[in-house]
Every structure is written in C-alpha cells, then in structure tokens.
Amino acid sequence: MKAFAELLEQLILTSSRNKKVDYLAQYFAKTPDPDRGLALAAITRDLSLRHVKSSLVKQNVLERVDPKLFALSYDYVGDLGETVALIWPETVSGELPSVKDFIAFLEDTPKAELPALFSDLMDLATPNERWAMIKMITGGLRVGVSARLAKTALAKYGNVELQEIEEIWHGLTIPYLKLFAWLDGKTDKPQIKHTETFHPLMLSNPVDEIKDFEKLSEADFAAEWKWDGIRVQLVFNEDTQRMFSRTGDDISHTFPDLTESLNGAAVLDGELLVGKDMEPLPFNNLQQRLNRKTIVKKHLKDYPAFVRVYDILFDGEEDLRTLPWQERRARLESWMESHDNKRLSLSELIPFKSWEELKKIREKGAEEQGHEGIMLKRKTSVYEPGRPKGPWYKWKRDARLVDAVLMYAQRGHGKRSSFYSDYTFGVWKGNEIVPIGKAYFGFTDQELKQLDKWVRANTIQRFGPVREVKKELVFEVAFDSAHVSPRHKSGIALRFPRINRIRWDKPAQEAETLDGMQFFVEGQSDS
Amino acid sequence: MKPSRLAIITHGHADHARPGHDHVIATPDTIEIIKRRYGENCAKTFEALEYGVEKKIKDVTISLHPAGHVLGSAQVLLQYQGYRAVMTGDYKARPDSTCAPFEVVPCDLFVTEATFGLPVFQHPDSADEIKKLLKAREEQPERAFLIGAYALGKAQRVIKLIREEGYDRPIYIHGALKKLCEFYQERGINLGELRSPTGLKKDDFHGEIVVGPPSALKDQWSRRFPDPVVAYASGWMTIKQRARQSGVELPLVISDHADWNELTETIKATGASKIWVTHGREDALVHYCRSIGLEAEPLYLQGRDDEED
Ligand SMILES: [Zn+2]
Numbered sequence: 001m002k003a004f005a006e007l008l009e010q011l012i013l014t015s016s017r018n019k020k021v022d023y024l025a026q027y028f029a030k031t032p033d034p035d036r037g038l039a040l041a042a043i044t045r046d047l048s049l050r051h052v053k054s055s056l057v058k059q060n061v062l063e064r065v066d067p068k069l070f071a072l073s074y075d076y077v078g079d080l081g082e083t084v085a086l087i088w089p090e091t092v093s094g095e096l097p098s099v100k101d102f103i104a105f106l107e108d109t110p111k112a113e114l115p116a117l118f119s120d121l122m123d124l125a126t127p128n129e130r131w132a133m134i135k136m137i138t139g140g141l142r143v144g145v146s147a148r149l150a151k152t153a154l155a156k157y158g159n160v161e162l163q164e165i166e167e168i169w170h171g172l173t174i175p176y177l178k179l180f181a182w183l184d185g186k187t188d189k190p191q192i193k194h195t196e197t198f199h200p201l202m203l204s205n206p207v208d209e210i211k212d213f214e215k216l217s218e219a220d221f222a223a224e225w226k227w228d229g230i231r232v233q234l235v236f237n238e239d240t241q242r243m244f245s246r247t248g249d250d251i252s253h254t255f256p257d258l259t260e261s262l263n264g265a266a267v268l269d270g271e272l273l274v275g276k277d278m279e280p281l282p283f284n285n286l287q288q289r290l291n292r293k294t295i296v297k298k299h300l301k302d303y304p305a306f307v308r309v310y311d312i313l314f315d316g317e318e319d320l321r322t323l324p325w326q327e328r329r330a331r332l333e334s335w336m337e338s339h340d341n342k343r344l345s346l347s348e349l350i351p352f353k354s355w356e357e358l359k360k361i362r363e364k365g366a367e368e369q370g371h372e373g374i375m376l377k378r379k380t381s382v383y384e385p386g387r388p389k390g391p392w393y394k395w396k397r398d399a400r401l402v403d404a405v406l407m408y409a410q411r412g413h414g415k416r417s418s419f420y421s422d423y424t425f426g427v428w429k430g431n432e433i434v435p436i437g438k439a440y441f442g443f444t445d446q447e448l449k450q451l452d453k454w455v456r457a458n459t460i461q462r463f464g465p466v467r468e469v470k471k472e473l474v475f476e477v478a479f480d481s482a483h484v485s486p487r488h489k490s491g492i493a494l495r496f497p498r499i500n501r502i503r504w505d506k507p508a509q510e511a512e513t514l515d516g517m518q519f520f521v522e523g524q525s526d527s
Numbered sequence: 528m529k530p531s532r533l534a535i536i537t538h539g540h541a542d543h544a545r546p547g548h549d550h551v552i553a554t555p556d557t558i559e560i561i562k563r564r565y566g567e568n569c570a571k572t573f574e575a576l577e578y579g580v581e582k583k584i585k586d587v588t589i590s591l592h593p594a595g596h597v598l599g600s601a602q603v604l605l606q607y608q609g610y611r612a613v614m615t616g617d618y619k620a621r622p623d624s625t626c627a628p629f630e631v632v633p634c635d636l637f638v639t640e641a642t643f644g645l646p647v648f649q650h651p652d653s654a655d656e657i658k659k660l661l662k663a664r665e666e667q668p669e670r671a672f673l674i675g676a677y678a679l680g681k682a683q684r685v686i687k688l689i690r691e692e693g694y695d696r697p698i699y700i701h702g703a704l705k706k707l708c709e710f711y712q713e714r715g716i717n718l719g720e721l722r723s724p725t726g727l728k729k730d731d732f733h734g735e736i737v738v739g740p741p742s743a744l745k746d747q748w749s750r751r752f753p754d755p756v757v758a759y760a761s762g763w764m765t766i767k768q769r770a771r772q773s774g775v776e777l778p779l780v781i782s783d784h785a786d787w788n789e790l791t792e793t794i795k796a797t798g799a800s801k802i803w804v805t806h807g808r809e810d811a812l813v814h815y816c817r818s819i820g821l822e823a824e825p826l827y828l829q830g831r832d833d834e835e836d
C-alpha cells in the first residue's frame with residue numbers, strides 16, 4: 001500500500017504524460033504480483049471494489065474530531081477524502097496491508113465491522129496512505145491516467161510495442177498475471193481467442209472537400225452510407241456472443257435480442273441501429289435503449305436492434321485484418337451469405353463515377369433519408385486500429401447554420417483566460433431571446449480582441465466570470481444537428497455548435513426564431 | 528502598518544518588520560537581518576536586546592524569548608504589576624538547528640499566531656521530507672531538483688536539513704538567498720558549500736539540488752535547469768490540491784510555523800487563561816480554546832499581508 005500511495009501522489013502531481021508513464025513503469029518494476037496488477041486495475045478504474053459510503057468515512061472521523069473543526073477544515077480543503085486523511089489524529093504508523101490484502105479485507109469484512117476496519121487502517125497509515133485508501137474505498141480514485149496511458153507504460157516496462165498490448169488487452173483478466181509474466185520475459189505472449197475479445201477499431205478522418213478531393217482518385221475508393229447509430233463490434237463463437245462499443249465496453253446485456261441471434265464465429269464491424277425489418281429509425285429511438293440497466297419489453301418489440309455490417313476482422317480465428325479492404329469485403333459478403341443471421345444486414349456500397357456525382361448522391365441521401373453522410377474507404381486499406389490518415393474518410397453532410405444572438409460571455413481558459421471567449425447564444429421566442437447553445441470562439445486573435453472589447457462595452461450584468469450583454473450582436477452558428485431537449489429552456493439542443501462568423505452587419509431583429517429552429521429538429525424527445 | 532516611535536520587532540520577515548520606525552528593539556540577530564534586508568538606516572536607532580534580558584519602559588517590563596521560527600526570532604513578554612502577556616510573533620515548537628529552540632513562557636494572556644490553525648495541518652517530521660527529496664534524486668538522477676523556499680529562514684533550514692542527511696555535494700542557490708545564507712554561515716550555522724548557478728550550463732545540473740525563492744520557480748531563471756523537479760518547502764504543501772495548482776511536483780511539508788498540534792500544546796503549556804488569536808485561522812483556534820474552557824478572542828491585526836510560510 002505504501003508504494004501504491006506514493007505512486008498515486010506522483011501521478012497526481014505531474015502533468016507530463018511521459019513522466020506518468022515512467023512512474024508507472026517504475027512501479028511495475030519494483031512491485032510484486034498480484035499487487036501491481038491490482039494497482040493497475042484500480043488506476044484504470046477497471047477494478048470493481050466493494051465501496052464504502054463516504055458517510056461512513058465522515059461518521060468515523062467525527063468520532064475523533066470536533067464537528068466544528070472538521071467543518072472548518074473541510075471547507076478549507078474542499079475534498080472530503082483529503083480532509084479526513086489530513087485531520088485523522090496522528091498515530092504511530094505501522095505496517096499497512098498489501099494492495100491485495102487491503103482488497104481482501106474490504107471484500108471479506110462483514111458490514112457491521114467495516115467502520116472498525118476502516119479506523120484500524122487509518123491509524124496505521126500516513127496522511128498520503130490514508131488518502132489513497134479513502135479514495136480507493138469510496139470509489140473516487142482519479143489520477144489522470146487513461147487506459148491508453150497505462151498500456152503505454154506497460155509497453156515501456158516490458159519493452160514491447162504498444163500495439164501488442166492493445167491486441168491482447170481485452171482478453172486479459174485482473175490482476176494481469178500472464179501479461180506481467182510475458183513482459184518480464186518469463187513466458188510467451190498470452191494467447192487469446194480472437195472471437196472472444198474486443199479488438200481496437202479503425203477510425204476515419206473527416207474529408208476536406210477542397211484539399212482532399214483534388215488528390216484522391218475516385219477509382220481507389222468505395223463509398224457507403226454513414227449510418228446514424230453507434231459503432232459496434234460483434235465478437236462471437238459457439239460459446240460466447242458479445243457486442244462491444246467503440247471503446248470496448250461490453251454492451252451485450254443491453255441488446256439481448258441481437259446477441260442471442262448471432263451464429264457462427266467471427267469478429268464483425270458495423271453500426272448498431274434499431275427498427276423493424278432492419279429499416280433504421282432515427283437515432284433518438286436507439287438512444288432509448290442505450291444505457292439502460294433493465295430491458296424494457298416494449299422496446300424489444302418497437303425498437304428491435306440490428307447491425308448494418310461493414311467489415312470483417314476475423315472469420316473464425318482467421319485474422320483478416322491484414323488483407324486489403326476489397327478482399328475483406330468479398331470475405332464479408334460470402335460470410336453473410338453462408339450465415340443466416342436475422343439481425344445482420346450488409347451495408348451496401350454506393351456505386352459512383354466521380355466525386356461530383358457522389359456529392360449529389362450524398363445531398364439527396366441527406367434530404368430524402370436523413371443520412372448523416374458518406375464513408376469513403378480505400379480499396380487497398382488494411383484494417384489498422386487507431387485513426388490512420390489516408391485510408392478512411394467520413395464525408396458528413398453540410399453543417400446547418402443559424403443566426404443567433406449573443407447573450408452571455410464567459411472568460412476562457414489557459415492562454416485565453418483574460419478574454420471573454422466562451423459564448424452563450426439564443427434565438428427569439430416572442431419578445432425574448434432564449435438560449436440554444438454555447439460555444440467557444442474559434443477564430444483569429446484579432447477578431448477575439450474585437451469581440452472581447454464589444455463584450456466589455458456592452459455588459460449589462462456580471463455574475464462572477466460571466467457577463468450578460470445587450471442582445472444586439474448576431475453570430476452565425478454552425479451545428480451538426482438539432483434535437484429536442486427538455487433540459488434546455490428553449491427545448492432544443494444543438495449537436496457540435498461552433499461560431500462560424502460574427503455578423504457585425506446583421507441587426508438582432510433579423511436573427512432566427514424558435515419556431516424557425518423547429519425545421520432543423522430531428523426525432524422526438526427521449527424522455 | 529504605520530511607522531512608530533518605538534517598535535519591538537519579533538523577527539525579520541516582511542510581514543513583521545517594516546522600515547521607517549524611529550527606535551527599534553529586537554534581538555541582535557534580527558537587527559542584523561533587517562539591516563541587511565532594508566539597509567543600515569532603515570530605522571533611526573536600534574537597541575539590541577538579548578533573549579531573557581529584561582528592560583523597563585515606564586511601568587512595563589519587556590523581555591524577548593526564543594520563538595524557534597527563524598534565526599533571531601523572538602516572542603515578546605510584557606509584565607505589568609505581575610500580569611504577564613506574551614506575544615508570540617511567528618513560532619514553531621519543533622527542533623530547528625538554525626535557530627534557538629522555542630521556549631514556553633508562562634503567562635496570563637497569550638497572543639498566538641494561527642497561520643496553520645486548522646487540524647488538517649499536522650506537519651510531518653522534516654527529516655523525513657528531506658529523505659523523500661533525496662530518494663527522488665536517486666531515482667531520477669538526470670533531473671535537477673529545484674526547491675522553492677522563503678529567503679529568510681526556510682532556505683537556510685532546508686539546506687541545513689539536507690546536510691544533516693549526509694548530502695555533501697555543493698548546493699546551488701539563487702542570488703536572492705546569498706546575503707542571508709552568508710549571515711547564517713557567519714553565525715556559525717554550517718550550510719556547507721553553496722554555489723551560484725550563474726554561468727554554468729544546463730548539463731552541469733543533472734542530479735543537483737538548487738534552492739531559490741518561491742517566486743523564482745516559474746520565471747526565466749528556472750529554465751536553465753534540465754527538466755527540473757519543482758519542489759516547494761512549505762506548510763501549505765500539506766494540501767495536495769494546493770501543490771498541484773502551483774505546479775509543484777515534489778511537495779515538501781516543511782514549515783517554520785507551528786502546526787495544529789504545536790499550537791494547541793503550546794497554548795496549554797503556557798498556562799494562560801486568556802488567549803488572543805491572530806495571523807491566520809483565528810476561527811478554528813478560538814473555537815478550540817473555548818472548547819477547553821479558555822477565554823479566547825480573535826484579534827484582527829492591521830497591516831497584515833504577504834504571509835510567508
Ligand atoms: Zn515569520
């Protein structure tokens with residue numbers, strides 16, 4: 001526990017990614033199994049511990065410290081865990097349990113005895129160790145280490161390629177004994193079953209119509225619709241059938257109708273959608289089924305899930321990722337033909353001769369079917385995890401534009417903290433302006449200064465870092481889509497709003513109205 | 528704080544010692560320190576008063592007693608017809624080999640500072656903090672270790688503590704620390720070999736320890752060192768968030784002020800029945816004193832700012 005607490009402090013106090021990697025690698029080198037693996041899982045928040053409520057922690061400390069002194073201290077420090085760690089009356093420090101034993105204590109101790117266990121541990125620890133333990137048991141351990149950074153540290157520690165770790169990561173289990181044995185050079189790389197683990201996805205880059213199309217040749221690319229669902233990976237064989245989100249979260253349990261339908265053995269890449277007879281409904285309908293703990297029977301009936309499949313990574317255990325896209329596509333088509341899956345359909349290819357023609361198809365698709373855009377895939381591209389530049393592009397439909405009125409300005413962060421660079425804007429609803437979104441300024445410093453000056457000169461009220469301004473300045477705001485949102489006063493939420501232009505020339509009276517906005521709004525409310 | 532005709536100065540920190548008084552009474556070391564900081568003529572006349580020597584001013588007898596804060600620091604005892612009042616100035620009760628140890632002065636009225644007057648401030652053993660520094664240095668020998676420490680007292684104490692852990696390489700100091708380090712050395716406090724980093728190359732500082740005032744940690748000056756580990760020796764470093772916000776990678780909780788336990792123990796030890804609390808977290812310490820049956824009031828002094836640590 002001592003070494004772990006030290007590591008956490010180091011991780012918190014350095015903002016440098018490289019140093020975090022170094023600190024982690026050093027910790028792996030000096031810490032035995034299974035502590036290092038458990039610590040790793042705790043840091044990446046993959047370890048599900050039995051949590052103790054922070055109220056228990058507080059109650060415990062109040063048995064030792066005057067409540068008023070505690071309140072004043074908490075007010076000053078601002079973090080409960082840290083306040084308790086520091087205020088705990090000084091005791092003789094002793095030997096703390098290992099990370100493994102600490103976890104075992106937590107798991108095995110009957111509920112009634114938890115407070116006693118907690119105070120025993122606190123008595124033995126230094127403030128820093130108390131802090132680490134409190135954060136672990138209350139589930140508040142955040143030290144700025146992403147899974148990616150942790151894997152980078154593992155790669156550095158074992159002197160292997162990050163890619164090799166990524167490849168097997170999802171097949172590993174806590175406390176990663178096989179992984180460390182391999183990194184220590186004691187065993188071969190752990191074998192994993194490809195049809196039972198998640199594989200990192202290949203992602204696309206947005207196409208720049210002006211720059212890219214000049215250089216790209218139509219004949220080198222295949223086009224597909226960009227489906228408006230969520231990207232998933234289907235991983236299944238005779239024993240297990242699972243579905244993962246693009247980040248590798250297992251979402252099988254939320255969509256049993258889909259996972260139960262899978263037969264054969266493969267790893268497929270596609271878009272999860274809902275709709276009867278595999279006809280996709282707008283995204284909002286899918287959203288009703290996401291992030292639910294329990295399955296709503298009506299949803300299974302009204303919003304049956306299906307996947308529009310566009311790539312095959314493994315056919316059985318055969319790795320197809322090094323084949324060119326064109327060959328994978330042929331393998332995918334024949335796989336689909338030979339497997340009768342009621343919830344899988346092939347994402348069709350869009351035939352086209354020129355970018356000009358494809359542009360028309362894309363515009364028509366957006367207007368008539370509400371398609372989000374088009375995906376372009378280089379026919380020779382191998383399946384390369386990450387976001388390589390060149391092989392895959394997404395060509396989204398044009399952003400929507402709206403003229404909105406500036407309402408509030410807030411000071412920015414970092415380099416721009418002295419400027420008002422964060423703006424809330426709205427549209428007319430009768431005689432008042434109601435907010436529809438918020439965006440940062442994305443333009444030149446010159447314009448920013450000009451705008452900042454305007455804000456200062458036209459302030460009507462101040463609330464801390466926020467200034468309310470006269471409703472006189474118009475912004476042309478671009479956004480990807482608009483949705484119904486009961487949480488916003490206007491009832492509308494914009495997806496990816498950004499300020500396109502400042503319309504110094506345009507009078508506020510000519511800005512958009514809320515009624516006019518309804519034209520852009522898609523789907524119905526989700527709650 | 529306006530200049531006065533007569534000022535008793537407890538120690539040389541800027542928030543306690545101002546130039547421009549007519550007559551200054553202080554310990555010989557404090558007088559020497561303020562002369563070096565503010566110039567020979569920063570007061571019209573000086574009167575050195577050794578620890579424990581009584582001096583009568585009209586009906587009041589005054590004497591100075593070690594406060595254990597920095598070299599020369601003193602508490603002021605005022606006696607009037609048998610009634611004893613002590614003003615601590617800044618103090619700490621734990622050992623510090625760069626100044627005379629704090630002395631408990633029994634009194635009726637105890638006017639105490641409260642810089643770290645919250646029970647979250649329980650300063651660890653300073654030697655352990657230095658061990659942390661030396662361990663980090665062994666683990667990252669290619670980096671320089673840049674310690675921010677207040678120019679009077681803290682810097683010299685940190686250097687002394689490092690020496691006490693057996694570190695005998697030269698220690699590099701910022702120009703702003705030079706005069707005071709020299710004075711400490713003259714007073715027989717052995718700080719070992721101190722060097723100026725000026726004129727050396729980046730590569731000369733791998734694994735070296737450099738001490739500078741806190742304000743220098745972030746400015747141009749710090750860029751001459753290779754990938755420095757920024758350390759800061761201060762009681763405030765107790766709070767992680769505070770360390771993090773100031774960009775400190777290696778917080779060293781080393782304070783020249785009494786922590787909560789020292790404050791409460793000292794209050795009890797003086798036997799005072801009346802406590803006035805000032806210079807920090809008055810609310811918590813007043814609450815504590817009242818909870819153990821002492822009469823206590825917050826005392827909000829004029830002219831407080833720029834608290835050192
Ligand atoms: Zn002081």
Ligand SMILES: [Zn+2]
Nearest residue numbers: 540542617835
């Ligand atoms: Zn002070």
